Amino acid sequence: NAGVMQNPRHLVRRRGQEARLRCSPMKGHSHVYWYRQLPEEGLKFMVYLQKENIIDESGMPKERFSAEFPKEGPSILRIQQVVRGDSAAYFCASSPDRGDNEQFFGPGTRLTVL
Amino acid sequence: DAKTTQPTSMDCAEGRAANLPCNHSTISGNEYVYWYRQIHSQGPQYIIHGLKNNETNEMASLIITEDRKSSTLILPHATLRDTAVYYCIVRVQKTGANNLFFGTGTRLTVIP
Numbered sequence: 001n002a003g004v005m006q007n008p009r010h011l012v013r014r015r016g017q018e019a020r021l022r023c024s025p026m027k028g029h030s031h032v033y034w035y036r037q038l039p040e041e042g043l044k045f046m047v048y049l050q051k052e053n054i055i056d057e058s059g060m061p062k063e064r065f066s067a068e069f070p071k072e073g074p075s076i077l078r079i080q081q082v083v084r085g086d087s088a089a090y091f092c093a094s095s096p097d098r099g100d101n102e103q104f105f106g107p108g109t110r111l112t113v114l
Numbered sequence: 115d116a117k118t119t120q121p122t123s124m125d126c127a128e129g130r131a132a133n134l135p136c137n138h139s140t141i142s143g144n145e146y147v148y149w150y151r152q153i154h155s156q157g158p159q160y161i162i163h164g165l166k167n168n169e170t171n172e173m174a175s176l177i178i179t180e181d182r183k184s185s186t187l188i189l190p191h192a193t194l195r196d197t198a199v200y201y202c203i204v205r206v207q208k209t210g211a212n213n214l215f216f217g218t219g220t221r222l223t224v225i226p
Contacts, residue, residue: 004157033213033214035213035214035216041218042199042201042216042217042218042219043152043158043214043216044216045213045214045215048213056213059213089155091157091158093157093158093214102148102160102163103160103214104160105157105158105159106157107156107157108155108156108157
């Protein structure tokens with residue numbers, strides 16, 4: 001059973017460009033979470049999604065950031081018009097439906113904005 | 115979710131037990147104690163969780179005080195690969211639930 005997959009692992013963008021980060025949850029998991037980790041800091045929650053629904057986006061910046069988890073395909077975290085402050089590691093986690101909420105994390109995408 | 119307090123850093127000799135404390139004095143009756151760790155540059159890894167009884171698995175043991183205001187994660191025989199930041203998190207357990215709140219954690223360094 002493959003773990004949580006994220007791609008790309010490293011992404012370099014220039015200021016003003018768009019960044020798209022992808023996350024494929026573990027097989028059988030329909031809950032996806034996105035976290036951001038700035039250098040030397042702990043992970044900060046961004047958004048929690050189930051298939052086709054955003055459940056909690058309380059950690060998402062109000063502008064430029066969006067997330068989706070379509071019926072088919074991976075979850076996408078999209079950052080428009082990136083700025084240098086968006087440079088961070090972005091981690092995705094998934095959890096199963098069975099009632100507990102152990103979250104399994106992917107390897108992360110490291111975004112560097114030049 | 116209740117907040118936790120952990121020491122910033124700890125050292126442990128290789129082969130010895132590593133005991134990582136966590137204070138969660140405002141924990142509610144329905145909140146569990148979870149431990150995750152993050153090895154450098156990797157995604158966090160689940161270690162163990164418990165409610166009020168002590169728990170043990172292949173990775174670690176979790177000791178929760180009777181009043182549940184604190185707990186200790188025990189790595190019985192630390193290896194160099196256990197060097198990581200360890201996060202203690204308290205939260206309600208429910209389907210899907212919500213985010214995990216990662217504080218600053220404890221940076222454990224296992225010394226040869």
